[in-house]
Amino acid sequence: MLGWELPPHNSGGLGVACYQLCKTLADKGADIEFIVPYTAQHDISFMKVTAAHPQGVAAIQKSGIAYDSYRYIYADGHDEVVDIYGQQALYENAVDKMLEHTTQEYEVIHAHDWLTFRAALRAKERIDLPLIVHVHSVERDRAGGGLGNPLVREIEATTFLLADKIIAVSQHTKNMIVEDYDIPADKIEVVHNSIDKDAIEPLDNDNTYRYLTALRGQGYRIVTCVSRLTMQKNLPNLLYAAKEVVERAPKTIFLIVGSGEQYFELISLAADLGISKNVIFTGFQRGKRWRDSYAIGDLFVMPSISEPFGLTALEAISYGTPVLMSNQSGVAEVIRNALKVDFWDVRGMANQIVAVMQNDSLRNTLYENSFAEYDRLHWGPAADSLLDIYAKHQRLAGAAV
Amino acid sequence: MKKAIVLYLHVHQPFRVRHYTIFDAGHQHNYFDAPYDDRTSNERIVHKVAEKSYIPTNRRLLKLLQDYPEFRLSISITGTVIEQLERWAPEALQSFKDIVATGRVEIVAETYHHSLAFFYSREEFERQVAMHRQKVQDVFGQTPKVFRNTELAYNNDVAYWADQAGYKGILSEGWDKVLGWRSPNFVYRPSYTNNIRLLMKNYKLSDDIAFRFGDRNWAEWPLTAAKFSHWLGSTDGATNFNLFMDYETFGEHQWDESGIFNFLEHLPQEWLQQHDHTFMTVSEVIDAFEPVDTVDMPHTVTWADTERDLSAWLGNAMQTSAIQDLYALEPAVLDTKDSTLIEDWRKLQTSDHFYYMCTKWFNDGDIHAYFSPYANPYDAFIAFMNAYHDMRFRLLEKGVVL
Numbered sequence: 001m002l003g004w005e006l007p008p009h010n011s012g013g014l015g016v017a018c019y020q021l022c023k024t025l026a027d028k029g030a031d032i033e034f035i036v037p038y039t040a041q042h043d044i045s046f047m048k049v050t051a052a053h054p055q056g057v058a059a060i061q062k063s064g065i066a067y068d069s070y071r072y073i074y075a076d077g078h079d080e081v082v083d084i085y086g087q088q089a090l091y092e093n094a095v096d097k098m099l100e101h102t103t104q105e106y107e108v109i110h111a112h113d114w115l116t117f118r119a120a121l122r123a124k125e126r127i128d129l130p131l132i133v134h135v136h137s138v139e140r141d142r143a144g145g146g147l148g149n150p151l152v153r154e155i156e157a158t159t160f161l162l163a164d165k166i167i168a169v170s171q172h173t174k175n176m177i178v179e180d181y182d183i184p185a186d187k188i189e190v191v192h193n194s195i196d197k198d199a200i201e202p203l204d205n206d207n208t209y210r211y212l213t214a215l216r217g218q219g220y221r222i223v224t225c226v227s228r229l230t231m232q233k234n235l236p237n238l239l240y241a242a243k244e245v246v247e248r249a250p251k252t253i254f255l256i257v258g259s260g261e262q263y264f265e266l267i268s269l270a271a272d273l274g275i276s277k278n279v280i281f282t283g284f285q286r287g288k289r290w291r292d293s294y295a296i297g298d299l300f301v302m303p304s305i306s307e308p309f310g311l312t313a314l315e316a317i318s319y320g321t322p323v324l325m326s327n328q329s330g331v332a333e334v335i336r337n338a339l340k341v342d343f344w345d346v347r348g349m350a351n352q353i354v355a356v357m358q359n360d361s362l363r364n365t366l367y368e369n370s371f372a373e374y375d376r377l378h379w380g381p382a383a384d385s386l387l388d389i390y391a392k393h394q395r396l397a398g399a400a401v
Numbered sequence: 402m403k404k405a406i407v408l409y410l411h412v413h414q415p416f417r418v419r420h421y422t423i424f425d426a427g428h429q430h431n432y433f434d435a436p437y438d439d440r441t442s443n444e445r446i447v448h449k450v451a452e453k454s455y456i457p458t459n460r461r462l463l464k465l466l467q468d469y470p471e472f473r474l475s476i477s478i479t480g481t482v483i484e485q486l487e488r489w490a491p492e493a494l495q496s497f498k499d500i501v502a503t504g505r506v507e508i509v510a511e512t513y514h515h516s517l518a519f520f521y522s523r524e525e526f527e528r529q530v531a532m533h534r535q536k537v538q539d540v541f542g543q544t545p546k547v548f549r550n551t552e553l554a555y556n557n558d559v560a561y562w563a564d565q566a567g568y569k570g571i572l573s574e575g576w577d578k579v580l581g582w583r584s585p586n587f588v589y590r591p592s593y594t595n596n597i598r599l600l601m602k603n604y605k606l607s608d609d610i611a612f613r614f615g616d617r618n619w620a621e622w623p624l625t626a627a628k629f630s631h632w633l634g635s636t637d638g639a640t641n642f643n644l645f646m647d648y649e650t651f652g653e654h655q656w657d658e659s660g661i662f663n664f665l666e667h668l669p670q671e672w673l674q675q676h677d678h679t680f681m682t683v684s685e686v687i688d689a690f691e692p693v694d695t696v697d698m699p700h701t702v703t704w705a706d707t708e709r710d711l712s713a714w715l716g717n718a719m720q721t722s723a724i725q726d727l728y729a730l731e732p733a734v735l736d737t738k739d740s741t742l743i744e745d746w747r748k749l750q751t752s753d754h755f756y757y758m759c760t761k762w763f764n765d766g767d768i769h770a771y772f773s774p775y776a777n778p779y780d781a782f783i784a785f786m787n788a789y790h791d792m793r794f795r796l797l798e799k800g801v802v803l
Contacts (some may be wrong), residue, residue: 210427211794216775265781270759271718277726280423280790281783289424 002095002109002116003035004122006049006256009040012228013311014136016167018112020196021386022047024379028387033104037091038070050135052119083149088118095119098167100127108132108390114139114152124162130393132386133163136193138176141306144231146212157181164393168282168332169193173308189389190358192334194379195314201291203319208292212253212280216296220251221357223295224321226312227289227304234303234326236262236269241271243305244350249357252278257293259284294319298363299301304329305343311339317374322366324352334377339368403689405641405681406633406672407600409572410648411499411549412478413515414450414485415753417441417774418784426791428551432749436798441784447485451493454652459496463665466503467760469669471736473505475647475683477549478511480536481724483750492541501541507682508537510545510568516750519559519715520701521728526736529747530566547683551752551797552647553602553704554711557697560591560599568597570687572645575601575705583694586639590692598687599696602645602704606633611646614657623660626667634675640684641718645704719782724755726789733801742795749788757781 004013032047037059111120139148168174176248300316307329324339419435434516486494513533519527547570555573655661776779
């Protein structure tokens with residue numbers, strides 16, 4: 001498998017999804033070599049993790065931000081800052097070198113998201129095996145509904161054409177691949193992401209947000225959003241909705257957890273809308289603070305313009321909080337018991353938030369039913385689908401020979 | 402007729418809010434206690450300013466007061482800086498007491514907390530002015546007679562208030578749009594007042610010292626005491642040159658290396674060479690000269706930025722919402738009669754907090770950035786609002802319904 005990141009060296013949901021999927025595949029008997037573009041300690045025993053980077057590189061410093069430049073430190077002491085395109089090219093060449101000299105017998109190439117696609121095409125050229133590309137997001141998602149970067153789209157379009165099979169993490173993503181890249185629908189299989197409940201760390205009894213806890217005791221209610229603060233996530237519309245909410249339910253606090261390029265813009269916008277004291281920005285958080293951010297909420301909001309899947313919604317449910325999500329999110333296909341709204345519908349969003357703020361029985365019913373759905377989720381079906389797809393394409397490849 | 406230099410220096414340090422997070426709120430209420438090495442450490446900043454500015458400047462001022470019987474000046478010194486000097490730099494506070502003890506340093510009235518309370522709560526404003534008067538009496542044994550509002554924020558209402566409160570004078574910026582054809586080098590009378598007099602800052606001459614002194618690209622660099630005295634001496638028909646600036650100009654804004662102390666040391670000697678040249682305190686100049694005209698100022702004028710308005714403190718929505726939210730807590734905070742809580746609330750009123758949230762400097766990148774201990778205005782806003790949220794937490798704990 002070709003992947004860009006694995007926990008704990010991940011910047012977002014992609015690394016988590018790859019990790020949990022591979023773990024389940026391995027449990028079901030798959031032998032996986034997972035090739036990442038950096039050297040780091042992963043505490044992983046169920047598969048082989050290999051670093052593919054240029055010769056002489058002793059270490060790579062990642063910034064923790066998706067698509068940021070990395071610093072490549074060479075054994076001779078010099079270092080280079082490499083941007084995202086450079087990283088891709090280095091990874092592509094390193095993977096190719098690796099495969100040129102390998103004695104390992106591979107059966108299928110499985111590549112996750114556009115950053116690995118050039119390497120995947122080179123790999124297919126060199127070892128001529130079925131290429132399965134796994135789409136966790138397309139460029140339109142990341143560009144917040146715009147066309148995005150044409151260089152990235154070109155890599156995606158070429159790879160989708162040359163791949164033997166495309167896996168989409170949701171029907172929503174599959175539709176976008178058909179619409180944006182003119183790929184026949186029958187070449188794309190939807191394999192929904194899931195969540196590994198064993199990996200959910202439990203809450204303790206003392207929520208870190210003591211102020212918000214005190215406010216809840218006074219009848220305040222909390223709306224939580226855990227998100228990168230980037231265009232795709234539609235946070236300006238959430239703030240416009242928040243203004244409408246606060247006018248009708250003044251005892252509502254919005255807790256916005258995360259960082260990103262819209263951070264300053266959103267702080268200013270909240271002030272411009274006159275709701276600063278109802279909107280709390282915490283910055284990026286991990287660990288207990290991150291878990292408690294979900295747990296303190298009466299409602300979790302994921303208003304994304306386009307969300308291929310949306311793991312945070314499942315995390316929110318796991319920590320006891322029901323969810324309002326945009327219709328433009330993949331997770332809406334697996335959780336029926338959630339409030340859903342079109343991402344552009346600010347008043348609709350406000351309407352649903354106010355309803356939950358003012359009605360604990362709505363909140364509780366929503367939560368109980370969403371938890372029942374969440375409780376049935378596991379990675380097994382996704383792994384089974386992939387094993388079927390691997391087997392089928394190996395047979396096809398065999399027939400071709 | 403005599404020509405007087407009216408030197409007035411403003412001494413102030415705020416209690417800066419540390420990088421106080423929402424995770425601190427409800428756990429610890431020490432908004433103003435940053436680690437010593439942090440940029441927001443008040444103790445470290447006071448140590449630095451005392452060493453670079455207060456102590457060396459007062460040493461020179463004391464010497465000048467001893468050497469030149471005609472030399473005199475006025476200062477304003479906020480309650481927040483006096484508290485910090487008491488805690489962390491008693492030697493510097495003593496040096497202020499020493500110059501005041503000469504009897505030729507007049508202390509100007511203002512709000513204890515260097516706040517913009519005048520524009521948000523007249524009652525709170527009056528309490529802070531009274532607190533300041535008491536503190537000045539306790540520390541310096543003097544009762545101020547001339548008033549300045551925070552940031553020299555001035556309009557007809559401020560003048561009317563100060564007149565009613567019995568002050569004999571009030572200070573403002575001598576901004577061209579207000580002065581029109583008039584010169585700042587005279588005593589004026591504010592419109593709609595009975596007895597009070599208005600002294601307006603000569604910003605050109607003041608800023609020559611406060612801002613341009615160390616600028617090597619300035620055509621007049623280097624500015625010597627002789628050259629400066631010559632400019633003033635050759636200005637016809639002036640009675641008083643109102644040189645108003647931050648005290649920290651000496652040694653902090655303009656470093657020792659710029660020659661600023663040398664300038665200060667030589668100014669009396671150069672200026673007093675003419676027998677009709679003198680120095681006056683703000684009260685003395687009001688007593689000495691009749692007002693030449695009435696000045697009407699319906700809009701608020703301050704001494705900051707090219708706009709000379711309140712936009713450095715209240716120019717964006719973060720600033721206005723933060724200050725409104727803070728003042729909205731007034732009745733609840735005062736009702737608690739909890740002196741620690743009330744004092745924390747007052748320390749959050751200091752205008753500097755709102756100055757740090759100014760987004761104007763994102764464009765011109767100048768003086769605001771120099772004075773801010775935060776990486777950007779948004780960090781300043783978040784730290785402040787988290788302290789505000791904790792104030793609310795403390796009120797909730799006391800059973801206040803919010």
